[in-house]
Amino acid sequence: MQQKDYNRWLVVTGALICQFVIGALYTWSVFRNPIQQATGWSATDVSLAFTINLASIPFWMIFAGRLLPKMGPTKLAIVGSSVLAVGLLISSQTQNIGSLWALYLGYGVLAGAGIGIVYGIPIATCLKWFPDKRGFITGLAVMGFGIGSVAFAPVASFLVGELGPFKTFFYQAIYSIVGVGLGAQLMRVAPDGYKPKGWTPPAPKPGQQAVPAVRPDFTAGQMLQTPQYWMILVLYAFANVAGLMIIAHASPIGQQLAEMTAVQAAGAVGILNIFNSLGRLFWGTVSDKLGRMNTVAVMYIISAAVMFSMGSISSMVPYVIAVSLIAFCFGGAMGTFPSLTADFFGAKNLSVNYGLIFIAYSLGAIIGPIMATTVLARTGGSYNAAFVISGTLCAIGVVMAFITKPPKAPKAPKTA
CATH class of the missing domain: 1.20.1250.20 (MFS general substrate transporter like domains)
Structure with a gap:
């Protein structure tokens, strides 16, 4: 109603x-x-x-x-x-x-x-x-x-x-x-085309992507036919691979790299979870000012830099800072990609369209932890190759974020 x-x-x-x-x-x-x-x-x-x-x-x-x-x-x-x-x-x-x-x-x-x-x-x-x-x-x-x-x-x-x-x-x-x-009981459907009182969508600046509020609405089928959908899916998957690998293995990685006790490593996991939560609000808010893809690029730059440095960490404090930054940016992806989906494909069909984008989460949940386990088994107990792979994916993600632009409006259905 x-x-x-x-x-x-x-x-x-x-x-x-x-x-x-x-x-x-x-x-x-x-x-x-x-x-x-x-x-x-x-x-x-x-x-x-x-x-x-x-x-x-x-x-x-x-x-x-x-x-x-x-x-x-x-x-x-x-x-x-x-x-x-x-x-x-x-x-x-x-x-x-x-x-x-x-x-x-x-x-x-x-x-x-x-x-x-x-x-x-x-x-x-x-x-x-x-x-x-x-x-x-x-x-x-x-x-x-x-x-x-x-x-x-x-x-x-x-x-x-x-x-x-x-x-x-x-x-x-x-x-x-x-x-x-x-x-x-508190949730209600917004009126079609709802705009808050006194708010007018700002005009786009020269060279800037179209304003989210005026983006056309894509159906799921129309979205799947755009290259932007597949770019965003892969881009989001990269964040999930890196983030969920660290989340799933944070305790054993801490015990191996920083020689932390199980209790200390559990504490690091708790801190990681807090930063995961805070990153969702922080980066989502930043994206309103900086732009979605610019924000995504910044998060991926941070994640890549941290991943490439993980193998050199040998003490507790740097380790906690490193995994907290990864979690902060992973949370940021969770908070930014829903609005990015609405910006690119409209808000009308977001409930279905974001579900199709969120398949990236399943891919990350499967690939990230399994990759870490496989690397660990094949390298005699070292996570270093997994860090390099994840860092490389994030670095590729930076490039993808800069080259992915909003799609053109979908073609209107032909009438007889």
């Missing part, structure tokens, strides 16, 4: 609540070892549940994007939280069922589906209410997801210690459906 006089900041509040709640699912590292200890299953077998979860999210985002115009954000978010809750309830019975497939179905398939359905709704909804602050508002919305993960980690650790991992899944299911349900 469209409401012209609705307070758009209430939509943001609802978006933050929804993202905060589903962000709790990314405390997986708290659950992995206790699940192994309770079941005797290998780390590889248990970790596959999280890989399935990550890989499935973009495809459910695309599915939800097609339903969003028909169902609206409130109903669809509640559907997504219900799927997520069912997945967590099945996960809570994994030990009783005695099968890994319960964990794969519950945490992997259904929880991944629930997150995928919910995740894109606040982004697409908020962007249409804030044509004047696209970068800031998407950065703020996705920051909620990162903060939710950071905030829930100590809670999950306490509950897992007291109740075990499977019973914690049960309470997480209740938290998910209640929390998202509350946030969803």
Whole structure:
């Protein structure tokens, strides 16, 4: 339902609540070892549940994007939280069922589906209410997801210690459906062509790309036919490969390079997660002033420089600074690419179009950690080649950011 006089900041509040709640699912590292200890299953077998979860999210985002115009954000978010809750309830019975497939179905398939359905709704909804602050508002919305993960980690650790991992899944299911349900009540659809009172889209400066607010709207099919889609997909994948490789291996890398203890390395991971969250808002806001692709280029320059220097790090403080910078820029990509997608392909079909761009996240989630593990095995225990590969991808990304320009308006369909 469209409401012209609705307070758009209430939509943001609802978006933050929804993202905060589903962000709790990314405390997986708290659950992995206790699940192994309770079941005797290998780390590889248990970790596959999280890989399935990550890989499935973009495809459910695309599915939800097609339903969003028909169902609206409130109903669809509640559907997504219900799927997520069912997945967590099945996960809570994994030990009783005695099968890994319960964990794969519950945490992997259904929880991944629930997150995928919910995740894109606040982004697409908020962007249409804030044509004047696209970068800031998407950065703020996705920051909620990162903060939710950071905030829930100590809670999950306490509950897992007291109740075990499977019973914690049960309470997480209740938290998910209640929390998202509350946030969803605040979200509304912006009126078509909405502009905030007193705001006029600024005129483009000579030589500058077209103003985002006046970009034409591409359907998913039209977007897929442009070279810009494939450039952005690859560009985004590079950020995810580098960022998710570090996030997945931050603790063992710290123990190897900086000779940190497991406790110190865990502390570094906590700091990394905070910078991941802050980077989403910071770089999203910067992109409103500096321009999307210019901001992307700066983030990739920083990431490339840090990656190329990682092999020379030998103490704790430089290591924490390095991985925090990588996480800060990775978070920035998560906060910048939704508004970049709207700038290039319009806001009308963003819920589907960004889902297609977000496939890059699945690629990064699979390629980054596997690349690091493979390099580690083939080089006798050194991550250096993985750093060089990631740094090279980021360096290529800088060039791609400078040469990728907005597409021409799609051709109008022929009429008989």
